[in-house]
Amino acid sequence: MKILATYNIKGGVGKTATAVNIAYLAAKDGYRVLLWDLDPQAAASFLFRVRPRVKGGGKALIAGKRPVDDAIKATDFDNLDLLPADFTYRNLDLHLDSERKSTRRLRSLLTPLRREYDVVVLDCPPSISLLSENVLHAADMLLVPLIPTTLSVRTLDQLTEFIADFDGHRPQILAFFSMIDRRKRLHLEIAAQLPAQRDDVAATAIPALSAIEQMSVRRTPVAASAPRSQAARCYRELWQEARERAKLPDPPPQP
């Protein structure tokens, strides 16, 4: 089981849109996928029409009083399940803090699911917190959406340095440019230069496209509702790149 996480300290950079589409495309390729919507804003849950409610809330989940398994909902897509958000997730830091090995709790909660899923996608809230530290320790790969600005690149450097200090397991970083505005020269320049200069920046970039914004209206991944659109194509390329870099084995045969 590989754990991918969409992560950025900033909000509104395309984390949820990426998590939702990557999870959908992985499932479509035949992987058994779980998407965990860790953001109390519950955007990913909304996009899959799943009510953002977990019995017992985040506290029971983190404390292990309610098995993760019980909270999982099937989406309308084959092979793709969702662990929905809950408004109590806003207090996850507090609940995590009261656990032993508080930075590794998320990983241990996911361990029992390794026989059931091939890929887990974590959609993280924008923050730097105990929860995000848990995500960094749990993930095998971080998908980091970047707005092509100099400050965003600086944030990526900070993240890379932070992870370099980890003992033992360190997630692989795959940053990619998101919400590129083709009318802005700076966006185009940075998006063209950086992938050539840095190994941890993907060749694929996701432009700012209205089809992606419309996902919240259609409440379905753009890769499903408009599979031939430019947005779907970009997410497919990003998924392929992530899949190759994460060295994901072939999916299991379909039942």
Next chain:
Amino acid sequence: MQKALREFVLVGAADTPADVPQIADPRFGITDGGKARTLRRTWLDTFDWRLYLAGLTLELRTGRGTAELVLTARDGELIAAERTGGSTSAGSASGSADGRPHWPCLAGELSLGPLREHLTPVIGVRALLPVARATSVLIERRAVNADDKTIATLTLDRMTVTYPKSGPAPARLTVSALRGYQAQASRLTDALTAAPGVVAAAAPAFESALAAAGRKPGDYTSKIDVQLTGSMPAALALVTVLGRLFDTVEANLSGTIRDVDTEFLHDLRVAVRRTRSVLKTAGSILPASLASRYRPEFKWLGDLTTPTRDLDVYLLGYSSMAGKLVAATAEELQPFRDHLGRQHSLAQRELARGLRSARFARLTSQWREDLAQIAAAPPRRPPVGRLAARQIARAHRRVISDGKAITATSPPGSLHELRKRCKELRYLLEIFASLHDPAEQWQAVNELKALQDCLGEFQDTEVQQAELRDFAAQMMADRSAPAATLLAMGEIAAALAIRQRRARSEFGGRFAEFASPQGLARIGALTRVVA
């Protein structure tokens, strides 16, 4: 994988195709459309329903260029599934080398894997055969909640049975809850239950298909399943039993001629032996002309089946024999296996010829006619309860006296005779089983069976040693026996002799147990006259 939550049968007008019913509950909606797909289905079991009796269902599902064998429990829980490749030949004749199973199919002919592992101990030496075939047109719809989120899938199954008889089966609707939506899906099934023309399915699709084809699962047994009462005229009871035994002969005829598996011949032979036993022990209960006319005929039929059965026994035990070789290797024994195979082919051909002969056809028609004549006006006395008690007591006395006469120096023939007496007693117990208390009957048969097993081991090893010498002579004569093979066969002969000696040494203990006061009491309980 979604698990079926509930299955319904749709009862509607025969001239309009069934559709998903409308439900009046505003909490749920059912999507329109849904692409239809066609699934060809073949349900498989052994001739004696071993899978069904073990609570299992095996189905070959063929559609969209794929074929899959699926083993489920009676409640639909998946146990094992295996893709078998191409889209054709669900039910075609065996013999192709395309890697797909073809029917009939023995467990050893299935590809290695979990499916074979599950099936082998259940079906044993029996072949898997198609018991029903159907074509299903499946239409999938989604049930959604107020958020337009799918909570369950509804699969409409318009099924037409194509084998063993053609005809439509009632349409079925399966509701499968999506993970995490069981509670909402349960409320949906409640709403469906209230819809007109929707009835909870009482049996799985397999049984529905069989019913549409006029069959019932478990409709074959080699047991004598006739219900006698003690006051029934004995002649009528015996004729009823004989008719049922001939049903078994006829039921196994085709499988024996086609050599589907060894149990067809086995069941046929047992029915013939039981028939001979009834004719022998009936005395004056049945017209003397019936016994004089048919005893030679059934002896002929029994003898006709013996060579093939003996070779079946050899071939069934071959792997075990070859596996126990100490000095020789399995490869050295292989020419013997080849010889057995050739002999079996010859014997099988002779057997098939006999079963297709005019003599057998005459036996079939006249035997039924003569039984029907007796049944039409049976003598009223004696009642079968009295006959059963008398015959069982007499057969038991003979077993005891013959058994007591056997000493350490008795020749093998005397043990063989005792075995025959035991068989006669066993057949009487089985024929009159419905007159007795099942628990008492079971205990008595079990005790007798232990003695029979010992005598059977002694006699079978005796016969096999003699046959082995004949086989060796034949192989020498046709120059198909290398020296290493003959040595390996010698080792097998030695193993048979050891087994025979062991059975001989165990006989005293087994017989003492059978003839003990408790053993006598158990049989004695079955010799009380039943009213």
